[in-house]
Each structure stands twice: as C-alpha cells, then as structure tokens.
Amino acid sequence: MQTTVPLPSGSLSAHLASPDREGPWPGVVVLHEAFGLNDDIRRIAGRFAANGYLAVAPDLFSWASTPRCLVASFRDLLRRHGSTHERIDATRGWLAAREECTGRVGIVGFCMGGGFALLAAPRGYAAASVNYGLVPKDAEPILAGACPIVASYGAKDRTLRGHPARLRTALETNGIDHDIKEYLDVSHSFMNEHQGWVATLGRVGGFTHGPAQAEDAWNRTLAFFDRHLRRGA
Secondary structure, rough: OEEEEOOOOEEEEEEEEEEOOOEEEEEEEEEOOOOOOOHHHHHHHHHHOOOOOOEEEOOOOOOOOOHHHHHHHHHHHHHOHHHHHHHHHHHHHHHHHOOOOEEEEEEEEEOOOHHHHHHOOOOOOOOOOOOOOOOOOOOOHHHHOOOOEEEEOOOOOOHHOOHHHHHHHHHHHHHHOOEEEEOOOOOOOOOOOOOHHHHHHHHHHOOOHHHHHHHHHHHHHHHHHHHHHHOOO
C-alpha cells in the first residue's frame, strides 16, 4: 500500500507490503535502482512480505523533482554521506518503531540501491543484501562493524568488474559473516524484471533478467535473512 515516511524535514512517499499472517514481523527496507520506485521494486517488496517480512520501499526521488533527486542521490552515494543516507536511516527507524515490526530491520538494494545498502550495513541493520552494488576501493575500513551481508553480482557486468572480490576481501578482513556469489551467465540487473522503456534500455545495454540466476539469488538472500534477521539475536 502507498504510505508516507516522515523525515526530520519533510517526508518520503513509500510502498509498504505486509505479510498475510499474524505479526509482529522483522522489517526490510527495499532500495530501488536509478529508475526509481516502480512496479518491479513493489513486486520485490511483495515477495519479502510473502516470506514473512514487513517491507517498505521508500521513493528516494519523491522529495523534489526526479532529476534533482537522481543527481543528489548519486552524489551522496559516491561521497558516502549526505541527505540520502539520512533518509534511508529515517526509513529504518520509522519501520522499526511500528507496532507490527519486531524492531529488527534488514536492508536490500539493487544497483544504486545496492550501493546504499552496502554503505548502510554498519549503521544498525541486522542484515544487508547487496545486489550489483558499488563497492568502494577502501571498503575494509568503511565496512568495519557491518552487519552480515549477502551479495549477488553478474560476471558479465563490466561496470562492476572486481567488485565482488573486493567486497569478499573486506568482509573477510573484518570477520563479517557473508555470502557472495558471482553468476557466470548474466550481467547487471539480472534480478530485476523491468517493463516498458526500462526493459528496452536494459536490452540495449545487455542488462536483462536471468530467471534461474535470480531465483538462486533470491533463495540465498531469504535463507541468509532467515538466519540473521528473523532468528538472529
């Protein structure tokens, strides 16, 4: 359902998906790609809800015009601080405080959202799922104290070549539980099921849905969240 997440200054539009069983439930913040909050991200939130999580997908582009929000989001992603990070954490706080939530919250992101999910991992989340997200070159100190992380990448993704190995090294160095997998036959966005002009753009760039690889990534992510978010102390 459509909802609003209050912020210290203003608010964000968001999509909230609830399980059809008795709560309370652990929460998941779902972060969208550069294409914004679309039907694909709502579907992903719904899948988390179907597996027993209270899932909220904030529209990170709803506080101003889309071009302005897009530029500001990537600026904050690359400099690793700024209002976008604050909005994401405000969403976590709002979700954790809801009576139908257990207070334990994980975070999942895709592409741009995957980069934000990775950077958020040390900031009070119980588990993080990073899907083809940017990994900073100095990831080791940045990820000190991070929550457990499950990550999925496509081996044909030239834009993130070497990033899975960099992430694995950083997590091993910090002693953080992790599950990182690189899928041989897919590229970027293989877990997303885009439609319309976004799908057309993806095909041109070689970024298409990989059903078998996506399902394996989903199974790994849900098992990881079950261990660290639902049952973890």
